[in-house]
Amino acid sequence: MTKKPVEAKGICKRYKSFLESSTTVLQNISLDIEEGEIFGLLGPNGSGKTTLISIFSTLIYPEQGSLFILGMDARRDNGEIRKVINISTAKPNFPWSLTVQENLRHYGMLYGLYGSALSRTVGDQIDAFELGDFRDTKFENLSTGLKQRLSLAKAMLNHPRLLFLDEPTTGLDPDISIKTRMLIKRIHQEQNISVVLSTHYMPEAEMLCDRIAFLRKGQIVALDTPRNLKKHLGLGEKVVVSYEGPADIRALESMPGVLGVKAEKGRLEIMIDRNEDSLDRIIKLFCNARILDITIKEPDLEDVFLELAR
Amino acid sequence: MNWQGELNKYLASAYKNWITSKRNIFTLFELFFWPMISLLSIGLLTRFLKVEGSMVSFLLVGAIALTILQVAQIDVAYVLLFDMWSKSIKNTFIAPIHSYHLVFGATLFGILRGSVVFFILAIVSRYLFGFDFQEGGLLPVLIFLAGVFATAAVIGIIVCISILTFGQKADVAAWSLSGMILLVSGIYYPVEVLPPLLQTLARAIPLTYFLEYYRSVFIPGPHHLAIGAFLAVFYLVLGLILFDRAIERARRTGILLRLSE
Numbered sequence: 001m002t003k004k005p006v007e008a009k010g011i012c013k014r015y016k017s018f019l020e021s022s023t024t025v026l027q028n029i030s031l032d033i034e035e036g037e038i039f040g041l042l043g044p045n046g047s048g049k050t051t052l053i054s055i056f057s058t059l060i061y062p063e064q065g066s067l068f069i070l071g072m073d074a075r076r077d078n079g080e081i082r083k084v085i086n087i088s089t090a091k092p093n094f095p096w097s098l099t100v101q102e103n104l105r106h107y108g109m110l111y112g113l114y115g116s117a118l119s120r121t122v123g124d125q126i127d128a129f130e131l132g133d134f135r136d137t138k139f140e141n142l143s144t145g146l147k148q149r150l151s152l153a154k155a156m157l158n159h160p161r162l163l164f165l166d167e168p169t170t171g172l173d174p175d176i177s178i179k180t181r182m183l184i185k186r187i188h189q190e191q192n193i194s195v196v197l198s199t200h201y202m203p204e205a206e207m208l209c210d211r212i213a214f215l216r217k218g219q220i221v222a223l224d225t226p227r228n229l230k231k232h233l234g235l236g237e238k239v240v241v242s243y244e245g246p247a248d249i250r251a252l253e254s255m256p257g258v259l260g261v262k263a264e265k266g267r268l269e270i271m272i273d274r275n276e277d278s279l280d281r282i283i284k285l286f287c288n289a290r291i292l293d294i295t296i297k298e299p300d301l302e303d304v305f306l307e308l309a310r
Numbered sequence: 311m312n313w314q315g316e317l318n319k320y321l322a323s324a325y326k327n328w329i330t331s332k333r334n335i336f337t338l339f340e341l342f343f344w345p346m347i348s349l350l351s352i353g354l355l356t357r358f359l360k361v362e363g364s365m366v367s368f369l370l371v372g373a374i375a376l377t378i379l380q381v382a383q384i385d386v387a388y389v390l391l392f393d394m395w396s397k398s399i400k401n402t403f404i405a406p407i408h409s410y411h412l413v414f415g416a417t418l419f420g421i422l423r424g425s426v427v428f429f430i431l432a433i434v435s436r437y438l439f440g441f442d443f444q445e446g447g448l449l450p451v452l453i454f455l456a457g458v459f460a461t462a463a464v465i466g467i468i469v470c471i472s473i474l475t476f477g478q479k480a481d482v483a484a485w486s487l488s489g490m491i492l493l494v495s496g497i498y499y500p501v502e503v504l505p506p507l508l509q510t511l512a513r514a515i516p517l518t519y520f521l522e523y524y525r526s527v528f529i530p531g532p533h534h535l536a537i538g539a540f541l542a543v544f545y546l547v548l549g550l551i552l553f554d555r556a557i558e559r560a561r562r563t564g565i566l567l568r569l570s571e
Contacts, residue, residue, distance in 0.1 A: 015564050054567055059400055061561045082406035093397040093570065095326060097333040106329075109322035110405035112315030138333075139396075154401065 003071030005162045005194035006033035006056055011065035013051055013218075025051045026218045029065070033196060033211075038188055040209030041198040042305065047215040049198035050166055056196060057087045057164045070161060083111075086160040090167035092151030096140040100131050100150055103139060104157065111158040125153035129183065145176035152183060156191075163187070165197040169204060181207055202305055214305070230298075238297045239270045239282060245289030252285055266292075319407055323389045323415035330392055331423075340384070345377040345427050346434070352498075353439045363440075367528040370441050372497040374431045375521055378424040378455070379462050380488045385420030386413060386466020387484040390473050393569075394481065400570040403561075409553035412470075417463045424459060446527030453535070457520025460542035464516070465491070467549035474556040477565055496521050516542040 011029040016022040026048045033039045041049045054060045056069065058078040067074035069081045094103045104122040113121055126132055129149040134142060142150065148168060155163055165184065169177040181204055188195050188208075199205055205212055206226050213223040222229055243266060252270065253261050257278030259271040272278045279296075331337045352373040356366045389412045393399040402412075432443040443451055465487045472480035491497070494504060494512045501512040512518045519538025526533045560566045 013564075050567070051564075054400075054564075057404060059404060059561065059566055060564050061558075063562075079406050079408075082404060085404075087400070087404050089400070089570075094401065095330060095392055095396045095398055097330050098326065102325075102329050106322055106326050107401065107405065109318040109325060110402065110407055110411075112319050112406075114314040114318040118318070 003035075004032050004068070005035060005070055006031070006039075006196065007066075007068040008032070008056070009066045011052070011055060011062045011067060013048075013055060013060075013062050024218060026055070026062070029218075029220055031213055031220065031223060033194060035194055036192060037210040038184075038195040038197060038208050040205040040212040041196065041215060042200065042202070042205050042212055043215035044200065048218040049200075049215055051218075052215070053087070053164050053166045053196060053198050057085055058082060059087070083158065084160055085162045085164065086155040086158055087164040087166065088148075088151040088155040088168055089165075090170035092147050094139045094147075094150065094154070097138055099136050099138050100142070100146075100153075101126065101135045103150065104153060107154050108157050113157070121157060125156055128156070129153040145172055145180075148172060148176070148180055149183070152180070152187070156187065159191070160193060162194045162196070165195060167198055167200070169199070169201060177201070177204070184208060200305075237272055239268075239272055239279065240293075240295045240297065241268045241270065241282075241286065241291060242266060242293040243268070243286055243289045243291050245286075247286055247289050252282065255281055255285075258282070319411045320414040321418070322407075323412050324419040325415070326392065327385055327388050327416055327419045330388070331419075340381060341423060341427055342430070345381070345431055348373050348377050349431050349434060350438075353435065356439070364529045366439060367441055368525055369498060370435050370439060371521065371525055371528070374428065374435070374443075375454075375458050375517065375524075376488065376492055376497050377431065378428050379458050379465070379491065379517065381427050382417070382420035382424035382459050382462035383465040383469070383488060384484060385423055386416045386463050387469035389413070389416035389466075390470045391481055391484060394473055394478060397570050400566055403557065403566055409467075409470075409557060410550050413463065413467060413550060413553065416466065417459070420462060420466070421459050424462065425455070428455060450524055450527050454520055454524035457516055457523070457538055457542060460546060461491070461515065461517040461520070464542070464545040464549050467546075467553050471549075471553055471556040473569070474553075474560040474565060477568060491515065491517060494518075514541070516545065 009030045011026055012024070013026040014022045014024045029052060041052060043049050051060070055062050055067065058069070058074055058081055061075060070084060072081050074081060095106070098106060101122060104125055105118065108118045108122055126135055129152055131146070131149055131153060134146055139147065139150070152168070168184065169180050172180060184195070184197070185208060187193070197205075197208060209226065211223065211225050212229060213220045214229075215221070247268065249261060249263050249268070252258060252268070255278060257272055261271075262269040270282060272282070349370070352369050353366075356369055361369070390399070393402050435441045436443070468487060469480070469484045472483045494501070494508050495515050495517045496512060501509055501518055504512060516538045519534050519541070522531070523533040523535040523538065525531070
């Protein structure tokens with residue numbers, strides 16, 4: 001029987017500090033992650049994404065709840081778990097004065113690699129993440145994008161079965177972000193590993209994730225595939241009509257299959273449920289007007305995010 | 311995992327400390343400048359005060375012990391200090407390692423650097439102040455150094471525990487704990503001159519016994535080396551247990567994340 005990468009039930013986390021009141025960061029988080037999927041954790045800043053990913057990666061412990069990683073108890077078997085997982089984080093940091101190669105070598109040693117296997121693995125990761133030209137560059141002299149690539153290379157040193165990526169493209173230029181996403185996709189496809197990815201970039205989640213959990217104030221407010229999330233939240237397609245002449249907006253609002261209408265002068269944004277026969281009826285409503293332009297846009301996760309973050 | 315892989319986990323921190331040290335110009339200050347300042351100032355003071363031969367050895371042994379203790383203990387503390395300063399601590403603790411992996415490699419490197427410093431200071435003190443460290447043979451020197459390095463490892467572990475418990479503010483412990491040792495372990499004076507409470511504290515520090523043992527080679531007198539050796543081993547084992555507990559606590563409190571931000 002294959003063991004699920006993550007099985008979490010009732011995870012709670014509070015941060016307590018000396019002489020200060022405690023802060024609840026996560027409340028009653030329960031979710032399962034399936035083998036081989038890319039699972040997204042989405043939510044606004046401060047929603048608990050980093051804390052949850054840190055708990056899943058055994059960096060910190062939950063206060064309550066049960067957590068099994070690849071079938072192992074996260075508290076009891078954390079040493080065994082750490083052998084088969086790894087993490088890459090936003091704004092990655094490594095010892096400054098070590099070069100790319102030395103950093104990978106150092107962390108490879110911490111994973112028990114030695115001799116020719118260590119040299120080969122370090123070399124393979126340098127090649128895989130196109131760091132060859134920067135092999136002897138100190139970490140402090142790398143650009144942000146190269147630091148992120150080094151972080152991903154470090155995360156692959158132990159050939160993890162489960163990879164955690166905590167906001168891997170935060171702070172990167174758009175072109176570097178796209179490259180990083182392609183890299184993540186390639187790693188996932190080539191190595192067939194399960195990935196848990198936290199992000200607040202909706203296109204990233206839409207592009208990479210098989211399923212997504214939305215977090216708000218430390219709780220999961222929705223969990224499903226991107227497609228189902230859009231469907232279940234009633235976020236239908238958006239029809240944008242620019243027109244001249246009369247249009248009966250009230251009739252439009254009460255029309256079956258119309259989920260919402262936003263009217264501006266000469267322009268309407270109409271959310272519709274495509275399952276209904278609504279598009280045809282909408283167009284008929286403009287029979288006394290002149291349609292200048294009409295576009296139909298599928299809702300994206302940005303819309304879902306805005307809906308859920310309210 | 312076979313023994314070579316396990317050995318490399320131990321050596322990882324020595325590797326990191328070695329690379330970091332060799333790229334840092336201030337390493338030369340740690341290895342040569344401050345040790346020489348310490349030795350020369352004490353040596354010249356003995357000349358000024360016209361201190362007799364046995365007392366010269368008493369003071370120089372203390373000066374050299376303190377110097378190599380500081381060099382070796384900071385290397386053990388560096389194992390977390392470098393990670394804390396570079397905010398990379400979570401990369402270390404996501405790996406399948408224990409406290410003893412970190413401490414062993416760092417102590418090994420500390421012993422290497424401390425030995426280099428000792429060698430230099432032994433030569434200088436012989437030629438400038440006529441003090442021969444090998445007067446009692448090689449064995450007492452090795453026992454003395456083992457005691458200094460064991461005490462250094464314990465202090466380094468305490469610094470690491472402090473960092474994981476109190477966060478960044480605790481790095482001051484890296485430099486202040488050896489000052490405490492200077493005050494109470496009989497570096498420049500016998501512990502008998504201390505107030506009773508501080509004498510009790512001195513008797514709880516392994517270095518006190520190793521200093522008494524090594525000085526007994528030059529100034530015959532009683533020593534309790536076995537107690538010092540027992541304390542050193544006891545503190546090392548206890549320190550490693552507490553270090554692992556501190557790591558677990560840091561995972562509970564989330565300080566591991568805060569140290570990486």
